[in-house]
Amino acid sequence: MEELSFSVDSHLLRELGERLVGKPYIALAELIKNSYDADATKVTVILDPKGDRIEVTDNGHGMDFEEFRDFWMRIGSPHKDRHPLSRGFKRNVTGSKGVGRLSVQFLAERLVLETVSDKNRKLTLKSEVKWKDAIMAGELTNAKVRYEIKESDSGFENGTSIILTGLKQDWDKKQVKRLAREIWFLTPPFKGASGIPLSQQFDVALRSPAKEYVDTFNGQMNAIMDIWNARIVGKNVKGDVHFSLEFAGEEPNPMNFEIKKPRLKYCEFEIRIYNLVSRQPRGVGVELAREYLNEWGGVHVYDKEFHLPFYGSPSNDWLGIEMVHSHRRSASQLLPEQLQVPDGLSFIPTNSRILGVARIDTRKEKDLSISITRDRLQETKTYEDLVITLRWVLDYYAMREAERVFSGKESARLTKRPLERMNRIREILEGVASFIPKEEVRAIENEMDEVVQEARDVERQNIGKLAALGSFASAGIMTLAYRHEIGRQFQSLDGIISRLRSVKPKDHAIETDLNRLGQDLSDWSERAKATNALFQHLGTPANLEKRMRFEASSLVKNLAEQLKVFSRGIRIETGRMKSGVLLPFGSLAEWSTIFQNVFMNAFNALTDSEKKVIDVSSRRLDGIVEILVQNTGPEVDLAESEELFKPFVRKMKISPEREQLGYGGSGLGLTIVRLIADSLACTVAFVKPQKGFNTAFSITWVESE
Numbered sequence: 001m002e003e004l005s006f007s008v009d010s011h012l013l014r015e016l017g018e019r020l021v022g023k024p025y026i027a028l029a030e031l032i033k034n035s036y037d038a039d040a041t042k043v044t045v046i047l048d049p050k051g052d053r054i055e056v057t058d059n060g061h062g063m064d065f066e067e068f069r070d071f072w073m074r075i076g077s078p079h080k081d082r083h084p085l086s087r088g089f090k091r092n093v094t095g096s097k098g099v100g101r102l103s104v105q106f107l108a109e110r111l112v113l114e115t116v117s118d119k120n121r122k123l124t125l126k127s128e129v130k131w132k133d134a135i136m137a138g139e140l141t142n143a144k145v146r147y148e149i150k151e152s153d154s155g156f157e158n159g160t161s162i163i164l165t166g167l168k169q170d171w172d173k174k175q176v177k178r179l180a181r182e183i184w185f186l187t188p189p190f191k192g193a194s195g196i197p198l199s200q201q202f203d204v205a206l207r208s209p210a211k212e213y214v215d216t217f218n219g220q221m222n223a224i225m226d227i228w229n230a231r232i233v234g235k236n237v238k239g240d241v242h243f244s245l246e247f248a249g250e251e252p253n254p255m256n257f258e259i260k261k262p263r264l265k266y267c268e269f270e271i272r273i274y275n276l277v278s279r280q281p282r283g284v285g286v287e288l289a290r291e292y293l294n295e296w297g298g299v300h301v302y303d304k305e306f307h308l309p310f311y312g313s314p315s316n317d318w319l320g321i322e323m324v325h326s327h328r329r330s331a332s333q334l335l336p337e338q339l340q341v342p343d344g345l346s347f348i349p350t351n352s353r354i355l356g357v358a359r360i361d362t363r364k365e366k367d368l369s370i371s372i373t374r375d376r377l378q379e380t381k382t383y384e385d386l387v388i389t390l391r392w393v394l395d396y397y398a399m400r401e402a403e404r405v406f407s408g409k410e411s412a413r414l415t416k417r418p419l420e421r422m423n424r425i426r427e428i429l430e431g432v433a434s435f436i437p438k439e440e441v442r443a444i445e446n447e448m449d450e451v452v453q454e455a456r457d458v459e460r461q462n463i464g465k466l467a468a469l470g471s472f473a474s475a476g477i478m479t480l481a482y483r484h485e486i487g488r489q490f491q492s493l494d495g496i497i498s499r500l501r502s503v504k505p506k507d508h509a510i511e512t513d514l515n516r517l518g519q520d521l522s523d524w525s526e527r528a529k530a531t532n533a534l535f536q537h538l539g540t541p542a543n544l545e546k547r548m549r550f551e552a553s554s555l556v557k558n559l560a561e562q563l564k565v566f567s568r569g570i571r572i573e574t575g576r577m578k579s580g581v582l583l584p585f586g587s588l589a590e591w592s593t594i595f596q597n598v599f600m601n602a603f604n605a606l607t608d609s610e611k612k613v614i615d616v617s618s619r620r621l622d623g624i625v626e627i628l629v630q631n632t633g634p635e636v637d638l639a640e641s642e643e644l645f646k647p648f649v650r651k652m653k654i655s656p657e658r659e660q661l662g663y664g665g666s667g668l669g670l671t672i673v674r675l676i677a678d679s680l681a682c683t684v685a686f687v688k689p690q691k692g693f694n695t696a697f698s699i700t701w702v703e704s705e
Contacts, residue, residue, distance in 0.1 A: 023175075023178070024106070024107060024169035024170075024171065024175055025175045025176070025178040025179040025182060026182060027104075027106045027107045027169075028045070028047075028054065028056075028107065028179055029179055029182035029183050031056045031104070031162060032045065032056065032183050032186075032204060033094040033183065033186070035056065035058035035060050035160070036086075036091065036094055036186050036202055037060075037086050037091065037093040037094060038058060038060030038061050038062070038086070038087075038160065039060050039061050039086050039087060039088040039089045039091065039199075040058035040059050040060035040159065040202065041059060041198055041201040041202060041203065042058065042059050042201075042202075042203050042205070043056065043057070043058045043202075043203070043204045043205070044056075044057045044058075044205050044207065045204065045205070045206050045207070046207045046208070047171065047176070047206060047207070047208045047210075047213060048208060048209055049167060049170070049171040049210075050209065050210075051209070052165055052166065052167050053163065053164065053165055053167070054107060054108065054163075054164040054167065055161065055162070055163045055164070056161070056162045057159065057160070057161040057162075058159050058160055058161075059157065059158065059159040060158070060159055060160060061087055061088055061117065061118045061119075061158060062115045062116045062117040062118060062158045062159055062160050063115045063117055063125065063160065064117040064119050064120060064123070064125070065125060065149060067117070068115065068125055068127070068147070072113075073145065088118075088199075089198065089199035090199065091199065094186070104129075104162065104164060106168070106169075107164050107167065107168060107169060108164035108165055108166050108167050108168055109130065109132055109165070109166030109167075109168060110128070110129070110130055110164070110165045110166045111127075111128065111129040111162065111163070111164055112126070112127070112128050112162075112163040112165075113125075113126070113127045113128075113129075113160070113161070113162050113163075114126045114127075114160070114161045115159070115160040115161070116156040116157065116158045116159060116160075117158060118158040121155040121156050121157070121158055122151055122152055122153065122155050122156070123149055123150070123151055123156075124149070124150050124152070124156050125147060125148075125149050126147060126148050126149075126150070127145055127146065127147040128145075128146045128147075129145050129146075171213075173212055173213065173216045176206075176213045176216045176217050176220075177216050177217070177220045177283070179217065180216075180217050180219075180220030180221045180223075181220060181283050181284075181285075183204060183221075184220065184221045184222075184223065184224065184284075185224075185288050185289075185291065185292045186202050186204070187202050187203060187204060187221065188200055188201065188202070188296060189224065189225065189296050189300075189355050190300055190302075190307065190357055196307045196309065197309060204221070206218070220282065220283070223281075223282035223283070223284050224284060224289060224292060224355075225272065225355070226282065227274070227280050227281050227282055227284055227289075228248065228272035228273060228274055228355075229247070229248050229273055229274055229275035230245065230246065230247050230248065230272075230273040230397060230401070231245075231246045231270070231271070231272050231273070232244070232245050232246075232269070232270070232271040232273075232356075232393050232394070232397060233246075233252075233269070233270045234268075234269060234393065235266070235267060235268045235269065236259070236262075236264055236266065236267040236269075236385070236386075236389045237265075237266055238262050238264075238265055238266070239258055239259035239260070239261075239262025239264070239385070240256070240258055240262075241256060241257050241258070241259065241389055241392070241393075242254070242255075242256045243255055243256070243269075243393050245393075245396065245397055245400060247404075253400075255396065257392060259385055259388060259389070262385060263366075263367055263380075263381045263382040263384075263385050264360075264365065264368070264382050264385035264386055264389070265364060265365055265366075266360070266361065266364065267358055267359065267360050267386060267389060268358070268359045269299075269356065269357065269358040269359070269389070269390060269393070270356065270357055271299060271354060271355075271356035271357075271390070271393070271394065272354070272355045272356065273349045273353055273354055273397065274289070274293060274349075274353050274354070274355070275353070276289050276290050276293070276353070290352070293314070293352050293353065293354075293355065294314055294352050295313075295314075296312065296313075296355065297312075297313075297314045297350075297351045297352040297353065297354050297355060298311070298312045298313055298314050298316065298318075298319075298351040298352075298354055298355075298356065299311065299312060299318075299319060299354060299356035299357065299358055299390055300312030300356065300357045300358070301357075301358050301359075301360065301377070301386075302357060302358070302359045302360070303360055303361065303362050303370060304359075304361050304363075308370070308374075308375060308376055308377065309375045309376075310375040310376035311376065312356075312357075313351075314350070314351035314352045316351075317351065318387070319351075319387060319390055319391055319394070320387075320391065321348060321349070321350060321351055321354075321394070322350060322351060324345055324348055325346075325348070325350060326547065326585065327547075328346070328546065328547050328587075329345050329346075330342065330343040330344065330345050330346055331344070331345055332344070332345050332395040332398070332399070334388065334391060334392045334395050335392070335395050335396060335399065339396065339399055340399060341399045341402045341403050341406065343402065344398055344399040344401075344402035344403070345395065345398050345399075346398075346402070347397075347398040347399075347401040347402045347405070348394055348395065348397070348398035349394070349397075349398075356390075358386065358389075358390060360386065362377075365382055366382070367380045367381060367382040368380060368382040368383060368386075546587060546588070547585050547586055547587050548585065548586075549582040549583055549584065549585055550582070550583045550586070550588070550591055551579075551580070551581070551582060551583075552577060552581040552582065552583050552618060552627060553574065553577040553578070553579055553581065553618070555583070555588075555591060555592075555595070556574055556577060556595060556616055556627075557574050557577075559592060559595050559596060559599070560572040560574060560599070560616075563596070563599055563600075563603075567603065568603070568607075569612060570602075570603055570606050570612040570613070570614060571612065571613050571614065572599065572614045572616065573613060573614065573615045573616065574616045576615065576616070576617035576618070577616055577617060577618045577627075578618045578619070578620075581618045581620075581625060581627075584680050584681055584682060584701050585680070586680045590676050590679075590680060593672065593673075593676060594673050594676055594677060594684075594699070595629075597669040597670065597672060597673050598629050598673065598697055599614065599629070600669065601669060601670070601697075602614045602629065602631045602633065602695075602697075605631060605633030605634055605695065606631055606632065606633040609632055609633050609634070611632040612632065613631065613632045613693075614629065614630070614631045615628075615629075615630045615631070615693065616628070616629050616630075617630075620703065623702060623703050624700055624701070624702060624703070625700065625701055625702075625703045626698055626699065626700045627698075627699045627700075628687075628690075628696055628697070628698055628699075629696070629697045629698075629699075630689050630690060630693035630695065630696045630697075631693060631694065631695050632692075632693055632694055633694060633695055634694060634695070635694045635695060636686045636695045638686055638687070638688065641685070641686035642685075644670050644686070645670045645671055645673075645674045645684075646671065677699065680701070681701060681702075682699055682700065682701045683698075683699075683700045683701070684697070684698065684699050684700075685697075685698055686698070
């Protein structure tokens, strides 16, 4: 049998460029990302559509001939898969595999590339490509690229320049804005300062004869700085601190305080606080914004124009913000009593929700100097003044945010804003209705009516949930008093049982009856104590307030032991739980409530089953941790399982006999489980069970490093 080799038509260049790139702003963004991957710290983009020219120039590591031949000239090279970090700065590479070359073909008819490698700055490589000639070559392997290498004793600056002419795409402000949206997250928030490591420097400058292009680009690149939820701006002058707190859409609120026996002479600061929980303005993607703040968040410190690298990373808690969250502190140690709000400090933002900067001048401070490593300040009394200044204003923000939420003003504002926006959309729609087909106008209006109705329905449901859970919150307070009182009764009962057992009557029949009575009382006491132990997690403030990462296996096994009195022969098997799995930060009360409700629901489901087994297992997969509680009871219809999380919804009828066993519920168990799980950043749901089980309840979360 004879053989043939596959051939590749050179038209594939155009086909891939159009299908994989598709948009001019994506194509140009790929070239800029390639500069980032080449360890550039500065990229200049000249966009001149009327002059039929686009130029991208960077100061990256450039390419030598071998790299040009093996990587740039090879479409679909796996180089970036094999080397996910950049050569010099070890950045996570961003460019798509081979798309950079396809991008230039998509954008223009002609390409001139000049590159100087940092491996040998005496050589410069220049290449010219006419894409029309390459595409018409027939076989892709026959497409030729002209190049030349020049040498200079004086040397060249390393980097790469790409000049595109014969532009094939139209450009306008919308395309420029979308270009900025593709690359803004590559640039640090505070540019132009010395002291920032080169690996963290990346600046993109757009130049164009069209001034509106430059303004649009710069505005979108800086959009992250403008979508704050609150902003604090102020200064400390010899201990006299004046600042303003401004919530988005509201007037700034001025405030001042005084530091006693001040040492710090002068400091300016600005802190922006973000709330990245829904669609953000200015076209900033929520996930990208979160990733950006996870890298750059916190309060940065500048000594004049020198950035101190130690400060301004979410992993460096130099202001003690994360400590507040982990210890569940509710009151500020800095603010006076009249400014405190109950549980207000719980509203202090984490470092990954902050972009802030504090500016000082160590040359003018008597007791403030940079450490020998030049990355941080020495922790003197003057440094303490700096920390107190910034923590004071952040604590103040937390109290005012708590006040807004607790007073209902914030919820009213959030409810009002969507309706106001919807009315504004209706006004706009009326203004342009004459230019739109009537059926389309009617369809848009119907969609808007449905959105408004859904928002109102959700609001009513939330109010109903709060009202229903309010009575149970009151019952929880009574439970604490009940546990205290019944503990005293158990002591008395134990004394009675001890006295009964010590009585030795002469009549054998009476002795037998007394022994039986004592045993019955002892059995009842043990069951009552076990029942009382179910509320043990509510018994002390530490269990309610202290938050930590509990070892999942130990906690579940302890709860299973406590619930034996209710099990009625139902086994809770925990052998498939992996040791070392830590639950997300939470209190003992929260996690005990979740698992107790899940187990009690399983007990109820297994009452009439022949095989009575509950199996608890854990597993990790791609950064997701899951605890699976499965049982051999009746199946749960997964298509309707979400209904079970609504208040007072019970799909299974409870017989009087089952209620006597203590299994009857109010229909709020899973509602409470979902509410607590949401607060712990966990997802709970019924899922498809594994072989051998009929029902599976899943608790999942993203594992933190």
